[in-house]
Amino acid sequence: MTGSERAAGAPLRLLSWPGMPAPEALERVAARIGVALHVETIVANEELERRLGEGWDLICPSDYMVQRLARQGRLRPLDDALLPGRRQLADWARRPAYDPGDRWSVPLAFGTVGVLYDRAALGAVPEPGGWSLLFDPPAGARVGMLAEPREVVSAALLAAGRDANAADDAALAAAAALLERQAPAVARFDSDDFTGPVRARQVSAHQAWSGPASVALRADPGLGYTVPREGAVAWVTTVAITAGCSRAALAHAAIEALLDPALARLNVERDGFATPNAAARALLQPALRDDPVLFPDAATLARCTTLRELDEAQERAVTALYERVAG
Incomplete structure (x- = not known):
C-alpha cells in the first residue's frame, strides 16, 4: 500500500x-x-x-x-x-x-441454516430431523424464526418439497400455506439472538445459523441441532x-x-x-x-444448497410473503 x-x-x-x-x-x-x-x-x-x-x-x-x-x-x-x-x-x-x-x-x-431445539420439549428427534420441528411443532409449543426474508421463505419452500430458490407463484403459494399455518406458534423473528430463547426454554425450537448453534450446544447438552432431511441452505x-x-x-x-x-x-x-x-x-x-x-460431513452438505440471486420481481414477491407473516 x-x-x-x-x-x-x-x-x-x-x-x-x-x-x-x-x-x-x-x-x-x-x-x-x-x-x-x-x-x-x-x-x-x-x-x-x-x-x-x-x-x-x-x-x-x-x-x-x-x-x-x-x-x-x-x-x-x-x-x-x-x-x-x-x-x-x-x-x-x-x-x-x-x-x-x-x-x-x-x-x-x-455454515448451515438448520434448527436448534430443546430435546426435552420435543422428545426423541431422529437425525436428521425435519422442518416439522418448526412448521408442525407439538400443540402449545412456541418456535422462533430468523429475521431474514430469504432464510424464512427458503425453509418453508424446502419443507414444502420445493427448491430453496424457487420464486414462481405455485412454489410461493405452497410456502405461504406452511408459514400461515405456522404463524400461531411463532413467538419471534430474530437474527440477533436465536440461541438464548432456546437455552432459556422460552421456545422449543428456533431456526438457526450453525455457528452460534454450535456454541449453544457446547454450553447446554440438553439442546440439539439438525440440518433437516428435506434439505437446507448452506451459507x-x-x-x-x-x-x-x-x-x-x-x-x-x-x-x-x-x-x-x-x-x-x-x-x-x-x-x-x-x-x-x-x-x-x-x-x-x-x-x-x-x-x-x-464442519458438517459430506452427506449433510449433499442435502444443502446455496441461495442464488433473484430478479427484482422475485425478490419483491419473497419479501412481501415474509412481511405478511412476520408482521
Missing part, C-alpha cells in the same frame, strides 16, 4: 456481521495495517445492500449478495497478487458458483471491496490480514463461525476442528 494511504489517517470503514469477523481479529488487522477500523454491523444482507451508499470501504456480503452487487457494478475487482493468503482456502471454497472467477470476494466463514460470508473505495491497497492488506490462519481461527473460537481456511482449521483444538455442526 502507498504511504499516502496510511497517512490519510481516516479509519478504514467496514460493514460486517455481529462477531464476524471476530473483534479480536479486527483489532489485530488494524494494528498490522497501521490504520484504525471503523466497524458497524448488520443483521441481514438486505440491510447491507441498503447501507452500501454510506461510504464503506469493505463489506461482508453473503454468497447471493456478492452475485447481485457484482452485477450492479458496486464491487471492486480483487487483485490476486495482493492476496496470497487465498491459497490457504479449502478447495471447495475456491471459484464458487456465486463468484466463479474469485474476482469479487474472499470467503471468511460458512458463505465473504469480504469484498466496494467500488467506491479510494484506498484499494489498504483494503487488500486488511483482507490479507484476515486470511492469516492465526486470525481466521479466532472466528471459530470466539463465536463458532466455521472457517473455510484449511490452515486455520488445522490450528483448532480437536473439539472444534472435528465438531460436526461447525
Whole structure:
C-alpha cells in the first residue's frame, strides 16, 4: 500500500456481521495495517445492500449478495497478487458458483441454516430431523424464526418439497400455506439472538445459523441441532471491496490480514463461525476442528444448497410473503 494511504489517517470503514469477523481479529488487522477500523454491523444482507451508499470501504456480503452487487457494478475487482493468503482456502471454497472467477470476494466463514431445539420439549428427534420441528411443532409449543426474508421463505419452500430458490407463484403459494399455518406458534423473528430463547426454554425450537448453534450446544447438552432431511441452505460470508473505495491497497492488506490462519481461527473460537481456511482449521483444538455442526460431513452438505440471486420481481414477491407473516 502507498504511504499516502496510511497517512490519510481516516479509519478504514467496514460493514460486517455481529462477531464476524471476530473483534479480536479486527483489532489485530488494524494494528498490522497501521490504520484504525471503523466497524458497524448488520443483521441481514438486505440491510447491507441498503447501507452500501454510506461510504464503506469493505463489506461482508453473503454468497447471493456478492452475485447481485457484482452485477450492479458496486464491487471492486480483487487483485490476486495482493492476496496470497487465498491459497490457504479449502478447495471447495475456491471459484464458487456465486463468484466463479474469485474476482469479487474472499470467503471468511460458512455454515448451515438448520434448527436448534430443546430435546426435552420435543422428545426423541431422529437425525436428521425435519422442518416439522418448526412448521408442525407439538400443540402449545412456541418456535422462533430468523429475521431474514430469504432464510424464512427458503425453509418453508424446502419443507414444502420445493427448491430453496424457487420464486414462481405455485412454489410461493405452497410456502405461504406452511408459514400461515405456522404463524400461531411463532413467538419471534430474530437474527440477533436465536440461541438464548432456546437455552432459556422460552421456545422449543428456533431456526438457526450453525455457528452460534454450535456454541449453544457446547454450553447446554440438553439442546440439539439438525440440518433437516428435506434439505437446507448452506451459507458463505465473504469480504469484498466496494467500488467506491479510494484506498484499494489498504483494503487488500486488511483482507490479507484476515486470511492469516492465526486470525481466521479466532472466528471459530470466539463465536463458532466455521472457517473455510484449511490452515486455520488445522490450528483448532480437536473439539472444534472435528465438531460436526461447525464442519458438517459430506452427506449433510449433499442435502444443502446455496441461495442464488433473484430478479427484482422475485425478490419483491419473497419479501412481501415474509412481511405478511412476520408482521
